[in-house]
Amino acid sequence: MPVVTVSVKRLNELLNKQYKLNVLVDALEQLGCDVEDTAELGLYQCPACQTPNDRLEHEEPPKRCDFCGFESEEPFEKYATDKVIRIDLLADRPDLFDTGGLSRALKGYLKLEKGLSEFTVKEGNIEVNVDPVLSQKETFRPYIACAVITMPPLDQTSLREIMRLQENLHWGIGRDRKLSSIGVYDLGTLTPPIKYTTVDPIEFKFCPLGMPGVQMTPRKILEEHPKGVAYAHLMDNYKRYPILMDANDLVLAMPPIINSNETKCKINSSRLFVDVTGITQDAVINSLNTLVSALIELGGEVETVKMNYPEGPKATPDLSPKKINIKLDAAQNWLGLDFSKQEFMGYIRKMRLNIEPKKDVYEVSYPAFRSDIRHEVDLFEDLAIGYGFKNIQTKLVPSLTIGEARKEEELSQIVREAMTGLGFTEIMSLHLQSVERHFTKYQMEPGKEHVIIKNPKTIEQKVARCHLMTGVMETFYKNRRKTVPQRIFEVGNIMLINPKMETGTNEYRHLAFAIIGPETGYAEGRMVLDSVMRELNYKGDYKPVSHPAFCQGRCAELTGDAGLWARVGEIHPQVLNNFGLTYPVSYCELRLVKVI
Amino acid sequence: MRKTVSKRQWKVFKVLLDSNQELSTPQIETRSGVEHPQVAATLIYAQEQGWLTLKEHLRKELILSDSAEDQMKKGLPERQVLPILAEKGRMPMQEMARIAKQKEIPMGDIIKWSSLRGWVKKDKGELIITKDGHKAIDNPDADEKAIELAIKSGTLFLDQLENQGIDPARVNKLLNKRTSLAKIKERTIRLACLTDAGRKILSEDIKIIKEQNILSPEDIESGEWKNIKLRHYNVTLEAEKIYPTKIHPMQKIIQQTRKAFLEMGFTEIVSPQAESAFWDFDALFQPQDHPARDMQDTFYLTRPAEAKLPHDKFVENVKQTHENGWKTGSTGWGYKWNLSRAKEMVLRTHTTSTTIRALAEDPNPPRKVFCVGKVYRNEAISYKHLPEFFQVDGVIIDEAASLATLLGTLQEFYRKMGFEKVKFKPAFFPYTEPSAEAFVYMESKKSWIELGGSGVFRPEVTRPFGCKVPVLAWGLGLDRLAMLRYGINDIRELYWSDLDKIREVSLCR
Structure with missing residues (x-):
């Protein structure tokens, strides 16, 4: 989750007060912000594109621009330090993403102002012509909303605030530019009207931000410019790329990838042109409204821009409450x-x-x-x-309710008591495993009974367990240098496929226990199993079975009423080899009860 | 009353009574035939009684290695080759190595020890004998003399050497690191001397009894125990450590959590871990394009791939609520809800799927339910994160449910979990409104720790299932609590267990 860093000095400037750090932190927390910490921040700026490249005081000064990729031999020059409060962004509240928005909320909470902020919008005369081709599937980015804002001439502080807010909105509303993306330009460099259209990715050329004097095709930008590389996946299905140009075909931006170098905001820029383009109307409108409202808090004045859509004109922004x-x-x-x-x-x-x-x-x-x-x-x-x-004066609901435990949990507690009494230590192991650890190492074929995960990050989470052997065997491996015998058990759920169920699975509560040591064998496992059965009042019949994980002739299954089932035996020496164990293991797994 | 002493103690006192001088512990041991630990214990006991005085001093004892006598008989390596070197005056190293090999003595020993003694010098790959080396041919060195003495007398202290004209400092220097030959060990020697009072008591007023470590069944049955003194133990010494077999530390937290809820009148519930997206997301008013539903964060299943959905009314209500708010008073999300996405199977990402199922099953107040279960997030295993962890979820369906009762219930819950100090701050969660985060004060960390989210379910969550009263909900990850409570920095330690560690975690932590 991105973190927003708020300068204490700047915040106090906007509040027109001198609040102590702890007062601000407390107020922000009471407003619902997740204050991560407070820190000293070193302020750096890229010499090429002027983008802020801030670093915490304990971090190395930057040598490479995070934005345009410009590299210098010497670290960038630090021009100031700042005491900052670091806040985790709240995905649901983009209006609290920046110093302007936070100061608006703080003014209310700290009783400096109350009621709605004034958001006056003057009618402007700039128009944007929207090409119908943007609504087609192969160039789909149909929504656009723009505004003109006149700011007090930008200085380093306000310039960085605008850039940061833009990035945060890309994350918070734009889903990392997927739904919407924002561009801010120096209106002085532009000749209206603006057109929103598409260009050929190979033939067309312009100069992207951060690379003065270099003309690149859109395709080349995706291959070489750091931002192009980072967002190239968004253009996967596009035949032609969306572009914003002025009346003289000067490029403003190639959304959602990059702005042009010529039209960028600089120190002392004052009249700004803002665009938001995207694939959903909500994201586009919310991004614009949030951005311009924040800029108003920083002293901006807003004018509307008229979008000439194929189906008719529409003026933005509309900030009416x-x-x-x-x-x-x-x-x-x-x-x-x-x-x-x-x-x-x-x-x-x-x-x-x-x-x-x-x-x-x-x-x-x-x-x-x-x-x-x-x-x-x-x-x-x-x-x-x-x-x-x-x-808030906290209280309890007055209604009387009677608590009741689940049967399988009560039963599991009795089993734990019995097992610890028999000298076994409890282990707990993970439910998700690889095919190898769950089947192959036991010489078992993966059957049709287990749950399969579609999209695990690693093969270690490919199956949901249908037996408890692996936790036991791996615990023995982990403790192989300790004295034997070792006695362990686990009580936990396993899942089995059952197409008749609503969610296609049954879950059972199983008990597994095992002993490793030079003397252990079938008899010991059987003795313990019988003892647990007596404690639980379970009765069943044993019959010999052969199972690839167990020694031939030393494995039995027990069955009885109400789905009672258990398997007990000596683990096959090949399986011991597979898990790196050198002593015999007797193992038992008992189905205690059906849970789902 | 007459003093009683054991037979063995008496042997020690007898030796002291028979002598008019101070006696050292080794002397007492030799004369009484009692072993060192018992002699020492008896002397200390008698000193406490005021029967004798003890003087202690440190002495350096020369302790020969098992092979020392043998080595001396053969001649030490450096002494064996000394005459050969003396004859030639100087000799190339290779030559010396050849001789060493012939005599089967390590070359390293020859060089090391004859250099230390100052018998030889090295010069451009040659060994040259020194004046001291020549002198030494017929004169044993100090340590050799000392070893011969020690062989004769059994024990030898360095402070005895000066009388014999041997320099103890040189012995110490030469033998200090030559453990293959001898060790020099510091020993505390006690000198005991009876006081007048002690002498009087011990000569007149003593009863000698048997002393034993344990009583045999015969001793107990026959009454012989009356004549036996059970040897006194030092009852303040540390005992050997043993640990009981136990339930797993994570299990303890789970059971503590269950107990807290049961005591507060909650009924325990359960639901499948392999869950439909409908119950995991849609029923909680999570829009179908919400980032939490991404493949990045959620485990989807290929088997089973598709769930059956509950009866049509619920599905239709949920669909309408997502699309336009239905009758919930909400605007909804304003998108087209897709049935097939709701049927997708996932490993549940929270146990809120369990509580919302319970709510759908019976939405009538008053109800309090909870569950503890595994939940899953699509993450790789690291020291900080696991793709699965335990979560507890609780829900209250009640006419009087409100933010104030939510915070009150949580306060009570956390108190039962062992946290006396709790505070709340507002938070933003997708399916509760308002939402609160609880912070508990952790004494061991001396700081406030965020521990779980909570809130009042949005009407968009509860109304589609026919629930008309406010519903309080909260959840908390138990693995993180376990890490904090047991001071574990690597979450993997919980599930790949060191058995000793499980046994060593105290039950009352």
């Missing part, structure tokens, strides 16, 4: 808290929302970027945070 009705008593019941109408409205406003009493309900207005709100309970959460988790 959305509305939802909530009920006071429903909120009180849901949270188990008692508060007056006035307090109730106060908590909502503290969370930077507006609230109006209507006839039976309260109408809450929330900002356009709060895409997480789909139900009144989402506002109950804001209300609870406004109330303060610290202040």
